[in-house]
Amino acid sequence: MKKLIVCACALISVSCTQKVLVSGSYELCPEPRSVELSEGSLVFRPGKVSEKLDTTLGKGLEPFQKEECYSIEVGKRGVVLSAASQTGLLRARQTLEKALPPRLEKGEVATLPYARVFDYPEFAYRAFMLDCARHFFPVETVKEVIDIMALHQLNYFHWHLTEDQGWRIEISKYPRLTEVGSIRAGDPVPGKEGHDEVQRGGFYTKDDVREIVAYAASKGIEVIPEIDLPGHMLAALASYPELGCTGGPYEVACQWGVLDDVLCAGKEGTLQFVKDVLEEVMDLFPSKYIHIGGDECPKVRWEKCPDCQAKKRALGLKADGHKTREELLQSWFMDQVSAFIEAHGRRCIAWNDPLVDWSNDVVGAPSKNTVIAGWMRPVSSEIAVKEGYDAVICPCGHLYLSAWEGNILKGEAYLRRVFDLNVHPETLSAEEQERVLGVEACLWTERVSERDSLLWRMLPRMSAVSELQWSDPERRDFEAFLPRLSRMQDIYSERGWTWNMAAELPE
Ligand SMILES: [Zn+2]
Structure with missing residues (x-):
């Protein structure tokens, strides 16, 4: 180069x-x-x-x-x-x-x-998501991530703040969320049962959040908080076991993956908890959008829970085509949440799970005003648009910058995986294309706990991400991109940002 x-x-x-x-x-x-x-x-x-x-x-x-x-x-x-x-x-x-x-x-x-x-930009919504729940990152590192976003002219920072493995945001009404829910006993050890004995924790105080929101705003970036529900909630259940179907006891997760214990959709107290939390969240974040997750919510507890079953009967939910009654119960639960958020003048974003599954089947019907983030496949956001939703393009095979074992690419192939993604699919009419709000890259941090390895995953791929989000799609050309990338790499080095051309995990 x-x-x-x-x-x-x-x-x-x-x-x-x-x-x-x-x-x-x-x-x-x-x-x-x-x-x-x-x-x-x-x-x-x-x-x-x-x-x-x-x-x-x-x-x-x-x-x-x-x-x-x-x-x-x-x-x-x-x-x-x-x-x-x-x-x-x-x-x-x-x-x-x-x-x-x-x-x-x-x-x-x-x-x-x-x-x-x-x-001028191609898309109105140009986002980067950082998972600060699997591993906690200090305010200074979050600000550095925002600096990287600003350099690439992104305008939305999607902040993933809650998980099975940790609750990261102070909520005054529920202090145990951070006292208990922000700490876990250890991390999984690859290839072995159980976990190590290194306690992990950390959370953002309300002042930390205000500082980050203001810092991002000074760079023309809006912060979108994500409270992931009703799945990925084990840290909240560990703090308040009455929120789950079985009543616990629960522990903050020390393993990765999709876990069976989720918020109980049948108990009145659960919905009240969610509204109370979101009330405080909306006080802290002036953003137009609030992300409510909705991904990876197993239904095994709901199927056996007297409260969830009673709620299903009371709502008269009937299985319909691909949609099981438990999936409809999730739609109902999320509708209650999105109605609450919309009543506050905000708009919800959710992962594609409540609408479309891995087989590309439509499995539910979230509230029509919800923006659907198509993460499973490139076609997930297209299906969302065809179903009448606004959508964000963030397919995991291209725009998850996490880089895990089994997903190792090197050099150009590593960059092209991002750069070659078609964000203007021919299957969409011009009118439908307008419902694609934008493009988002996501960084999950199961295997990322240090600043260097975090930046190393973002860079230099953020250069390619930014071209999908901002630049003229008619002029997209990988060879012409490389000299621009070289220039950006000089800037990264000068600013002390680690970057790498291969997706292998650093030791
Ligand atoms: Zn239940």
Whole structure:
């Protein structure tokens, strides 16, 4: 891979001192829509950057594209950033910052080629999900992840905060969620029964959450909290056993996978618990979206639970085609939750499980206003759209950056798994395509407990993710992507971010 950028251009005399000019570049990820270069370059001085709001910019674009649309003009008199909104100006600043040389040695000055950059995103929803429940990451690491997102012009941070293996957010009304639910006795040891004896824990206080929400907002990123329900709730059950079908006792999970004990859908107290938690969550997060999980909820406890069975009878749920009565009970439960969230003026996102399964069969009918995150297969989000839902594309085979054993790819194949995903499937009409809100990459952390291995999984694949989310799909070309990637790798290195071209697990 050739390094295109950062070459000493010429020696000139600036302020009576010999200076070396180092040229910046607009070869970036995500690739801007349009870059028109002209002859010459500007010796860059921060004081020579001016900004202007121009509401006519991006006329004719979709509203969200106009909101984030910007232009950068680099000419003899300096740099002018223009946008139709403050968010657009922020995106312009983010692009300008990374267009400058990643580093300058003593005696070097930055230059920028004369150019007009005009840019706007392909999708309104450009997200990254971090699982802070399987392993807890300190506030500083979460902020670093947000920095990486900002560099790639993402706008939603999906924060996975609750799991079988740990509850990570302070809830005043239910203190045991963090006193008990945030700590587990150990982690599984690969190839062996049981777990190690290293206690793992950690949670975010309300002040931590406010700090992260504000930090993300300063970078044009909204934080979407996820309270995963009714499955993946063992940490909550361990804290409050009356929330489960059997009443426990339960322990915070020390193994991975899908576990049978879930929230009881029949007991009134369970729904009240969920509403109380979400009330505090919505107080902390001003986000438009609230993620309510809905994935991987086994029904074995519900099938034997007198409360769940009584609830099914009371609701008159009848098996219907592929939909079992327990699946309909999950739909009912999630509908109660989404109605509560919508009554607060927010919108729910759920994983595709309550709607469509691994066989691509439609198994339920979540509330129509729920956004469906299609994680199982590339076709899951297409099915959601065909069923009349708004959808997010996040298929695990392409956009789960977790990298686990058995999923090892190297070099280009590793990147192409992300880059080659078709986010504009031909099976969707133009009208249906509009219901695809965007694209999300997810990082699950069963096997990630350290900052370095976390960043190492994100990078450099976030460059490819960002092109799916932002750049012009008509121009998608892997060979043309590689020089831009090389430039981004320089930036990663300069910022102290570990990156790797293979998906093998580091020791
Ligand atoms: Zn039950």
